[in-house]
Amino acid sequence: MSEKLNIAVIKGDGIGIDVTEATMAVVTAALTRLGLPALHETHISAGAGHFRDTGCDIQKGGEELAGSADAIFLGAIGLPSVRHADGTEISPHLRLRDQFGLYAGVRPVKAYPNAPQRLADPRAAKIDMVILRESTEGLFYSAAVHDRSIVKGDDEVQDFMRITRPTTEKLHHFGFKLAQKRRERGKMGKFTCVDKANVFKSQAFFRKIFDEVKTDYPDIKTDYNYVDAMALCLVRNPWDYDVMVMENMFGDILSDLAGGLVGGMGMASCAEIGDDVGLFQAAHGSAPDIMGQDKANPLAAILSGALMLDYLAERADQSALADAADLIDRAVDAGFAANRLRPMEFGGDMGTKAVTEEVIAQLAVVK
Ligand SMILES: NC(=O)c1ccc[n+]([C@@H]2O[C@H](COP(=O)([O-])OP(=O)(O)OC[C@H]3O[C@@H](n4cnc5c(N)ncnc54)[C@H](O)[C@@H]3O)[C@@H](O)[C@H]2O)c1
Numbered sequence: 001m002s003e004k005l006n007i008a009v010i011k012g013d014g015i016g017i018d019v020t021e022a023t024m025a026v027v028t029a030a031l032t033r034l035g036l037p038a039l040h041e042t043h044i045s046a047g048a049g050h051f052r053d054t055g056c057d058i059q060k061g062g063e064e065l066a067g068s069a070d071a072i073f074l075g076a077i078g079l080p081s082v083r084h085a086d087g088t089e090i091s092p093h094l095r096l097r098d099q100f101g102l103y104a105g106v107r108p109v110k111a112y113p114n115a116p117q118r119l120a121d122p123r124a125a126k127i128d129m130v131i132l133r134e135s136t137e138g139l140f141y142s143a144a145v146h147d148r149s150i151v152k153g154d155d156e157v158q159d160f161m162r163i164t165r166p167t168t169e170k171l172h173h174f175g176f177k178l179a180q181k182r183r184e185r186g187k188m189g190k191f192t193c194v195d196k197a198n199v200f201k202s203q204a205f206f207r208k209i210f211d212e213v214k215t216d217y218p219d220i221k222t223d224y225n226y227v228d229a230m231a232l233c234l235v236r237n238p239w240d241y242d243v244m245v246m247e248n249m250f251g252d253i254l255s256d257l258a259g260g261l262v263g264g265m266g267m268a269s270c271a272e273i274g275d276d277v278g279l280f281q282a283a284h285g286s287a288p289d290i291m292g293q294d295k296a297n298p299l300a301a302i303l304s305g306a307l308m309l310d311y312l313a314e315r316a317d318q319s320a321l322a323d324a325a326d327l328i329d330r331a332v333d334a335g336f337a338a339n340r341l342r343p344m345e346f347g348g349d350m351g352t353k354a355v356t357e358e359v360i361a362q363l364a365v366v367k
Contacts, residue, residue: 004040008069012047014286015296016075022298022356023305030324048082057092074281102272105133109258112336126239133251140248163202172213188242266297266345269304280308294351297343331362
């Protein structure tokens with residue numbers, strides 16, 4: 001490997017800055033342990049702080065810089081105290097999602113030993129699944145930021161759900177390939193279509209395309225669940241699920257529910273992937289209530305860093321990067337198993353720096 005891969009790094013606001021620095025330190029340590037070159041970082045200033053200082057939400061040319069990198073890593077964007085004149089918050093990251101067509105929202109949900117488990121059933125220790133949330137259309141197609149709702153004076157507002165064949169086909173192929181990859185890594189290898197096909201034509205269409213695409217992947221087990229039943233199953237028997245695909249709004253809701261089962265926001269990693277661009281970030285925000293206090297749990301961001309390495313492995317055809325991703329996952333696992341990772345978020349005694357140092361220490365010793 002000679003040429004360094006280039007990462008667009010947007011630290012953003014609040015704890016976004018701390019968890020990004022933690023992630024890049026862990027990623028570098030994992031690459032070093034495997035004798036791989038460090039990534040090149042191109043820093044881009046964006047967010048509420050940048051807006052407050054300059055009147056713009058991202059530095060000039062920042063979007064192009066981000067789009068031309070091999071991957072984008074983002075901390076968190078937004079501060080409730082900094083707003084546009086219409087009251088909405090500063091959110092250039094939502095524009096990036098739209099501009100680069102980041103349709104595949106990947107949200108892993110995994111139980112770690114000694115991390116909070118919200119279900120009493122001992123099988124909850126086996127929770128290891130991924131919510132695949134379509135992230136460019138669905139009900140969010142008429143999200144306020146796009147200004148597509150039908151507003152009839154002060155009497156009626158209609159938002160609508162858009163499901164298109166090109167995006168849905170790509171999404172389902174992505175999900176089947178993800179299930180295959182997970183099966184190769186010893187996971188269940190099952191793909192569940194979550195919809196409301198019994199009621200909505202758009203949702204029956206979503207399922208019809210799932211059925212068409214599944215013929216290409218006879219090795220993957222499939223099943224279906226209506227979204228309301230899925231909410232029940234995520235509380236009753238989440239350990240029976242592997243990869244679940246759904247439209248945008250359903251994914252928005254169920255990924256929070258699923259994240260809650262295994263701790264909280266500080267464990268919720270996230271990848272947003274399109275045809276040419278991948279953006280990686282923790283699912284949480286800038287947490288202004290704890291910023292600047294070394295209290296943030298950096299693990300969601302660190303695990304998102306591992307997702308980024310896995311993505312780069314495929315994009316750059318460098319399988320050693322997938323080994324680095326796996327190393328980070330195993331370091332986090334080992335740290336929890338030995339009760340050496342005790343984030344303050346879960347009532348522990350370790351702040352951002354201490355958690356980061358422990359993950360780096362685990363990287364050096366994990367088998
Ligand atoms: N993708 C993003 O950048 C993103 C996502 C959500 C919210 N936001 C923005 O972040 C700001 C704050 O939003 P919010 O308070 O609704 O959500 P938040 O996720 O920032 O915080 C919610 C709660 O979870 C806690 N929390 C979040 N991440 C944590 C971590 N890593 N470790 C420990 N505790 C953690 C916070 O302290 C807070 O109590 C807002 O400006 C919002 O617009 C940005």
